[in-house]
Amino acid sequence: MPTDVLSKVFTAVADPTRRDMVARLAVGDRTVNQLAEPYQMSVQAVYKHLRVLEQAGLVSRSRGPQPRPVHLEIGAFDLMDEWIERYRRQAEQRYQRLDRVLAAMNEADEHKEHQ
Template structure:
């Protein structure tokens, strides 16, 4: 998956309804009608949300007759996780370096005050 795909995944998940659909699909596959049940919107509106998620590679539906279950594609979430984790590690490394510098400064100040 490319960076462009990552942008599509983040854009698709920017909508709270689509995030909720993903959360529900993380528990089990579901048909469009099942996904539409808790929302105050038409099935067609849910199809539009699913189309955005499908284009981003977050969900898929197998070809065949209706009703077709919607399936969560873990690869898109893995891509996000890898991207986030890379920057989380960089930030943690930076904070650990800062902690070491502050600890060294504190040790130096304590030694100077004891002299």
């Protein structure tokens, strides 16, 4: 099982049911029963999904009497966003260098044609 936070986050959202739960929680907090409604699974299975999401830091549940709402936590999304953005920037820089090389080659070819 992954031990670093980013691996836990990506593992948690790798499952389509958990991604759907995250999407529904993005709209607003839900109780476990409300989260369980659209799925053909037991409430216990929903709790297992929530436990994975909680361990990844994607959701939290307040302590206290039932029903306790499940709340989406944005910190884990910030972590994913930073990771994705870093590699997106690197790829973009690589493509910009390639564009410059291709433009220089094209310019050289045009210069040769006019001689």
